[in-house]
Amino acid sequence: MAREVIVELHRNSSQCEKVVGEIVKIERKLFPKHESLARSFDEELKKKNSGLLYMHHGGGGGGEVIGYVMYSWPTSLCASITKLAVKEDYRRQGHGEALLKAAIEKCRTRKVHRVSLHVDPMRTAAVSLYKKLGFQVDDLVQGYYSPERDAYRMYLDFDSD
Template structure:
């Protein structure tokens, strides 16, 4: 059985950041990648990043932020190809949702390419609803669903 751990990125973990930047560049097209802005994103006080290790190897990560006291956003969720379909994306999503929930926000939002069916299905499984289709969000020929999940006020 694999040894799986979710870790919160500390601000001074340069080696892990470099691994994540490599993964970011590999998974996302250049114009969607945060790789060149990763260090700036992580300096923000209202953002966080969780990463998943499987047997000591980086398998995926999720980045989130809470731009206001009303809502949070999941800005990136990525899993290395060889670790997909094993529940690791689900594990990361659940952990990020819980982190955002601790901020006492009433809504969490994200954007996803409608053609990334496994990702859309994962978000729907965890209560995210499609708000709208944003045409040309990623590029002139790639749209995005804006999805959200509301939390109880109790």
């Protein structure tokens, strides 16, 4: 992963519009329309207490966006991983794990006690990654994504560190 770099998106950066455009393309390709933030990405980024880290491939400050993770900390007690995506050609190479670890660290620096997320139980690679990093299944939320698609609610506690 020597050529991949994780960067925090800053709305006032010169790269912001280009990066958001690439992320929206990834959203549209990877997520069903009702789960995609493609149409509301700007609103999501404007939310208070939210952040986005992205990974780009290539040298310098640019390159192709290959994955991203969105997170928020709505309270001082709990943060959420709201999106994690890696382009299909770059999966199973450690990029999702690197992005998730970076987001967890950002949450940890905010002194929250818990990070939570939701994941489709059928996404076994994602569930395995979350468990590898210490997340535990809290509950199965019936109909979370759609009437036929449930989600695990998972969490990672920091207060026992």
